[in-house]
Amino acid sequence: MSGGDKLDFEIRPNPAPVSAADRAALLANPGFGRVFTDHMVTIRYADGKGWYDARVEARAPIPMDPAAAVLHYAQEIFEGLKAYRGADGSVTLFRPDANALRFADSARRLAMPELSTETFVESLRRLVEIDREWIPEDEDSSLYLRPFMFASEVFLGVRPANEYLYCVIASPAGAYFASGVKPVTVWVSPDYTRAAPGGTGAAKCGGNYAASLAAQAEAIEAGCDQVVFLDAVERRFVDELGGMNVFFVYDDDTLVTPPLTGTILPGITRDAILTLAAESGHRVEERPVSFADWQADAASGRLREVFACGTAAVITPIGGVRFPDGEFLIGGGEPGRSTMALRQRLSDIQRGRADDRHGWVQRVL
Numbered sequence: 001m002s003g004g005d006k007l008d009f010e011i012r013p014n015p016a017p018v019s020a021a022d023r024a025a026l027l028a029n030p031g032f033g034r035v036f037t038d039h040m041v042t043i044r045y046a047d048g049k050g051w052y053d054a055r056v057e058a059r060a061p062i063p064m065d066p067a068a069a070v071l072h073y074a075q076e077i078f079e080g081l082k083a084y085r086g087a088d089g090s091v092t093l094f095r096p097d098a099n100a101l102r103f104a105d106s107a108r109r110l111a112m113p114e115l116s117t118e119t120f121v122e123s124l125r126r127l128v129e130i131d132r133e134w135i136p137e138d139e140d141s142s143l144y145l146r147p148f149m150f151a152s153e154v155f156l157g158v159r160p161a162n163e164y165l166y167c168v169i170a171s172p173a174g175a176y177f178a179s180g181v182k183p184v185t186v187w188v189s190p191d192y193t194r195a196a197p198g199g200t201g202a203a204k205c206g207g208n209y210a211a212s213l214a215a216q217a218e219a220i221e222a223g224c225d226q227v228v229f230l231d232a233v234e235r236r237f238v239d240e241l242g243g244m245n246v247f248f249v250y251d252d253d254t255l256v257t258p259p260l261t262g263t264i265l266p267g268i269t270r271d272a273i274l275t276l277a278a279e280s281g282h283r284v285e286e287r288p289v290s291f292a293d294w295q296a297d298a299a300s301g302r303l304r305e306v307f308a309c310g311t312a313a314v315i316t317p318i319g320g321v322r323f324p325d326g327e328f329l330i331g332g333g334e335p336g337r338s339t340m341a342l343r344q345r346l347s348d349i350q351r352g353r354a355d356d357r358h359g360w361v362q363r364v365l
């Protein structure tokens, strides 16, 4: 179901784009995920025909039959990455090939057709090219790209659909933390789990998020910012947050993150941090961390820092932990030095302010 999808994109510019003045007003304070650019990419798929009808066109609602399979059985996957504007006007993406490969992995898990890495990255490049004026210029801002794919076949039977729509939209994003980096408090959910062995935890699918929302609502109810999930089998080991991976930093500079055993989303930020931390002299380990050890090591002071990571917020310090029987602080609730140093280092590479030794930054314009 993959490969061979060398496609020509038909370009249909938006006949009524947002005016330069209105765009400037929107870009002054875009927030996250509320403002969108003038265009979108769409590519269709049908069994027997493969990928076809690749377009860059005006962003618009997608007409959908009420029996479209995605509305009933949630056959949907997505990705998220950012485009950055360089001081010289160039536009770069961070490891888009890694997103392409993960999108293909997610597609396989959800029994969907794969898009080639070449077509995936080309779709991003095409959208960024036509909407480049939408990339915010200021230091901490970027254009968030959201590729996604869903089952569009009109059919209520339960089986993999035979028609799909792939789409990319773009949304300018301001600094994630408007007033500097602020540690978050996380809620350890006693009732809910996110992903079980053999399930879809390692796939980036909307269904995982749907399943996390009741737990996230419980976290908010408990006065926390985010939920952290324990493993579904023993309810002992830390998996990840609803949409971010988690790292622990100990007082001997060891950095630990739970291993990728199929229930955790393989974050590209996570992967980059493992490399950068080792380079900066940390001992790096991928191994399970129990919630009991998390508590004990925070109490003894052996655990110095905890942080969450993902494309949207890059690195977010975790300053407090709450659970039904109590709560505790990490590092006095302040961001730790390794957390902040890794955050700076990764942002510098992503934004072209530091040497890109690993070839992670891809120039697309």
Ligand SMILES: *Cc1c(COP(=O)(O)O)cnc(C)c1O
Pocket: 080, 204, 240, 241, 242, 243, 244, 245, 265, 266, 267, 268, 269, 270, 309, 310, 311, 312
């Ligand atoms: C996307 C995502 C992450 C972070 O992945 P990045 O590639 O670093 O953005 C972590 N956990 C979940 C559940 C995710 O969906």
